[in-house]
Structure formats: C-alpha cells, structure tokens
Amino acid sequence: MTVVAAAPHALAARWEERVMRAAHPLAYPLLKASRKPVRRVPGLGVLVTDAAMLRATLLNTASFTKTGPGSPADLWTPVLGPSVLLNMEGPDHATLRRRLGPLFAPSYVDGLVAESLAPALGALARSLQDDEQVDIVDEVRRYASIAISRLVGLGESVVDDELFRRVSSITAMVRLSRPRLSPTQIIAAKRVMDDLGVHAQAAYRGGDENTVPGRMRAFGLTESEAMGAVGAFVLTGTETLVSYIPRLVCLLIDSGWLPMIAADRALVEPAIAESLRVTTPSPVMLRSVVADDAIGPVRVRPGDRVILATFEANRSLGPFDPAANTAAVLKQLWFGAGSHFCLGAPLAMAQIRLVLETLLDAAPDSRIVTRRAARGVLIPGYSTVVLQRP
Template sequence: MTAVLAVGSRQNTAERWERRVHLGAHPVLYPVIRGLGGLRPVLRLPGVGVLVSEAGLVREVLMNQELFVKNGPSGSGALWTPVVGRKALVNMDGEEHRLLRRRLGDLFTPRSVEGIVEPAAVVLKNRVHAGFEAHGRVDLVDCVKELAGGVISRLLGVPEDAPGRLADRELFDLGSSISSLVRLGRPTLTERQVAKGKSAVAILAGPVRTAYRESDPDTFPGRLRELGMSEDEAMGIISAFVMVGTETLVSFVPRLVALLADSGRLSELAGDRSAVPAAVNEALRFTVPSPMMLRDAVADGAIGGTKVRAGDRILLSTIHAAKSLGGFDPSQATPQQARQLWFGAGPHFCIGMPLAMAEINTTLDLLLDLYAQRPWHIAGRHVSRGVLIPGYRKLELANA
C-alpha cells in the first residue's frame, strides 16, 4: 500500500508541474480553453471563431484540405508569408503544397536526419558532461537550446570554420526571436513584427544563399538546389523549419525529462530502453508541444454536426483533445484518433518529425546513460511566463 501511495504521489507531482508550466505561459487562456473544451466538442465563440476540442474532430478538420486551409487570412500559415515569402511549405495548400512536400521527402530519411543532428549531439554531450564534472549540475534548457542552435547551423549550411559564424546559442536565439512574434489571441503580425522577422531572416539568409550558390550536396541548401528549388524557395523553406521547430523542441525535451523524473520512471528506463518509445510518445501526448492549430473554412460545411461558414476561423484545441484522454501513463496506448495529433494530420503532418524525434531521442539517451552511471535529480526549475509555447525557463539537473 505504501508503494502504491508513493507512485501516486510522484504521478501527482509530475502532473502538478505540467499544470504550472501551462499556467505560466497562459494563466487565463489555458483554463478557459480547457473549460470550454469540456462543454462541447465544437463550440462557436462569437468574434473569435469555432473551437474544436475533440481528438477525432480535430483530425477530421486537419485531413480535410478542401474545406479547411492553413494559408487563409487567419490561418497559421498566413502569419509567416510576409516574413518568409509565399513558398515556405508551412504556408501552402493544395496541389502546390503536395508536390513540394513530395520533393522534400528524401531530406528527412533516418540517414539524412542523422547527418544533421550528429554534430550538434556531440557538442551537447560534451557540454553536459563538462557541466556535471566541473559543477555537478547543468541547466538542461540551456543545453537543449544549444543543441537546437547546432541543428539550425546544419540546416543553414554554415561551415564550422566560417568567418563570423554565429555561435549555436546565438542561432537559436535568432530563430526564437522570429517564432516568439506569434500570440494566440492575434491572427496577424503587426508591421513592426513583420519588420523584425524579416531582419532576423536576413541574417539567416547570408549563409543559406552562400551554401546554395556553392551547390555543395553535403549541405542542406545545396541539396535543395539539387532538388530544383530556387534560391528564394530554399531560403523560405529553411527559415520555416528554423521558426516552427526550435521553440517546440526546447519546450518539449525539458518537460519530458521532468515528467520522467517527477513520476519516478528514470531508473526503469535507464535499465530497459525498450520502454523509451512509449514513454516519449505519451509525454508528447500529455505535454502537447503544439497546443493550438489554426485553419480557415473556405466554404460552408459542418464539424461534428455544428455548421461552419466560409470565412470562419477554426481553432483546433489539440491541448484539450490530448489532455482530456487522461493523466500521464506510458503503459496506456494512445487512442487511434489522437495518435501523433501533436504533429498534425493529413497533408500538413509535420515533415520535420524525424528530425525532431532524432533530437529528442539523442538527448534522452545521453541523460539515461548518465543516470545509469550516476543518478541525477532535478535540483531547481523555473517555468517560462508569457510565452506562446509553454515550457521551462530553467531546469537544473544535479548529481545525487
């Protein structure tokens, strides 16, 4: 009985911290969205849009590209067009999007992804080991930001010895400065925000254009050229990956580690890696790195029996759709309608998922290896406040 109570207590601790993370980011919107989601699966909110909160219906909308589009005036894709141009994949729909996605598919094979992540993973490993050896502790959030910056460097095609090369952490901060422009309650970017985004993209553009023109097939821009992309198309595609991938990764990895530590699952996973995929998948389901997705209705129709009109803004509450399925439990299979919903579904399913998973698994493998050698614990943490993507501002791991 005592052991059962201890497990339950750890589980409650894990879920309490996750709630704090969400409330830190959205102290008003989070409880409102969760509360509204519990009222009805589809709810029209006057002046706001149509809120969809049930997993099966969220998937249904994502699969229907004829009726619900991403690049409409209030859809998430349209936010980025003034910053990165028309052809950045994230802001495209229809046949044009399908053809571009097909051309990009080979860039995210396991082998290709390994070539992008491996150099950054080496830096991460050295950073974490040095921190533990010198100080007995590391800030995981800071380390993952550097990992993300290293991946950005590879996407840009920046040589390690390039003159004036930005450090990996600086590259992350640059990418983050673009993605942080978005707010849930604002459907468009202001002129000032567009100018700020363009300024950051211009800094990223230099190495991308150089790598593209040199046509080195060992670089990501060089491979885009080989696929027939124009220079501007390559720039838009890479900028989009930098914008949409960095914040969600840096949000999720520390939350994953905190969930596993708080719920007392580290020892089990360090000794049996076969349970890791289920734990990661359940952590993705429970944390919901992409808490809201936006679409525009382009014709009259219906969602779950609720009528929608052309021009309606559709708010897909992935956070309620996923969290309403229950607490964090890696032994429980995710229902079919909710599987990988945090990566989207249908034509816009996240093409960069293999890259994100490689970064996630690389970091977790490293930390589990260290835990098996010498257990560590969470020594301190602070949640981020007033951000778009919920996460930890700091998560300090220390030797036991």
C-alpha cells in the first residue's frame, strides 16, 4: 500500500487551537504553557503533561484516587450519588464494572449501534448525496442520544436537544479552578438528573438486564443509585462524542485526508486513533493523592490534587498524521488507563466508525460551509459544523 502523506495542515491545527481556547480561555493557555513534564501550579495542583508519567499515575491506585479532596468524587457525588463508577475505587468499583461490562462489550454494542442508528445514518447519506447542507453537530447529538438512551432504558424522545442542553449546562459549571460545585449549582444539576430518573425508573422496576438500571438492580443496588448511574452515563456518553466526531470530520477535511482515506480504508483506524490523540475529547483527568509519593521529581502528599493534562501529553507527540500513526504508542491514553479506563470506549468506537464510514461512502468530497467553536463548555468542541458536497 502506498500512502501519499498530506502535509501536516496549518488550517487543522489552527481550528483545533480555536476550539480549545473557546472552551477554556484561561485554563488552556495556562496548562499548555507548562515547560516541565510535571510541576506544581499554585492554587490548582500538581500538573502532569508527560504521557509516561500520566499513565504511571493512573495505574498507581494506592497513591492516586478518584475519591479524595479535589477529585471527581468531590464534584459529582453530590449530584449523582456515590455509586456511579467515576467516583468509586477498590472492590466495589471493580465489582460494579464487572456487572456492567457485558452491556458495553463490543459484541453487544456493535449490533445495538448498527441497528439503532441505521435509519438516521441512511438519512444522513441521502442528504449528503443530494447535496443538501448538514449540520454534523446536530446529527451526532441525535445519534449519541439514541444509543445511550437504549443502554440506560430511556425512550429516545426523552434524550432530545433540550435535555442535551440541560446536561451541558451541568458540565459547563465545572472549571479547573473550582474543585466543587456550589450549593445552588448542585440543586440545579440534581433537578436535571431527577427528571432523567423519572424516565429510567421503568427500566429499573422492570428489571430489564439489557439496560444499565436493570443490571444495577440485579446487582442489588438501590433505585436511587441506579438513577445516578443513568445520569452519569448520559453525562459521559453524549458530550464526548458530540465534541469528538465533528472535530474528526473537520480535521480530515482541513488536512485533506478525507478523500485519501475514502480511497484506502486501511487508513480508517489510524485516522480515528490519530484524531483521538490530537483532539483528546476528555482533555484532563483529576486525581487526589492519598499516600506520600512522587510524580517524576515532584513529591506529593495526601490531599494534593493532580491534574493530568492528557491533551498536552498526546498532542506534544506531533501533528495529525494517519500515515505515521504516532498514536499507536499511546495505548489509547485518550480513554484513560487502568481501573477507570473508559467503560464506554466500545460504544464510542462503534458510533465513530459508523458515522465516518457513512461520510466516506456518501460524500468523501465534503466541504465545510460554516462552523463555530463552542464557548463556555467543559468538553471542547464545535457548536455547529455545516457540511455540503461541492
């Protein structure tokens, strides 16, 4: 196979920069400017921007946890309750993951995604082939909602644009400089979660083991714990994809790779991996220190907060280039590592592959008519990306 590599494209890099800055105008330049792989940032915590140190920290659960001060538990437990994986550690966390695992296995989600998205993707292909304008952000929002609704036992009409807006309004409350939500923010966030819970109750009470609430019930968790998990999965399972897939499409068009990948499908997987590396949709992970330890040369103490700037560790390896596929060395660090590695990765990958294949088949010559970077959001992304064939 001969691959003609596109020149690393300045346009792609410029738009990626704009997307990050629009979401985090203060934190992004600060984290990016770090000259050392690990250092203390007064008022924020210990900042890590090196991939190897970052992975070692994620794997060291004896010293670094998601449940101490300044960790994700501090942020999310008041809203979602105590049993939603991303705020758990130890045997309870491992057991709940094992119970939910089959629902997220590729063998299960590949079929679920293909079947549930087939009508919507068919319509997307027809619109593109008919030279209509398509907002890929709106499209992906709908697809991600359909897929996650199935898994958590919500009707498709429940996870609509309005709900997505309300969920985003919760995550938008989170800033790096704010380790906890305020009491008013917690009340507002719980109201959204309660509304979701009302709809997910049927799945719990019916005990349908093909849904997250049904499995949690069989596992012995209470209804309110299962409702928290529904909230957590809607929270994690929609925004990341609505951020990433339009960024993938823009990267491929801006860099000129889209038609080349359409012509050589062996490049699809490297292109996805490379774009996950340079976009890193979940740009930062947080940990709380629970035992004296060190990250590289920096000593850490219990109570310290660790900011793992994955986006910087991943990007610093070089520009987007599916032919070079630098991403291969990172072992999918964009999905985390160790015990908290993204449970939804197979669900995400199934959707990413299907949307990309649809675009490659229907409109590999697509152009971007207009786009806007989203402002004031936690997960950087576009608020609109309108595509059309020339």
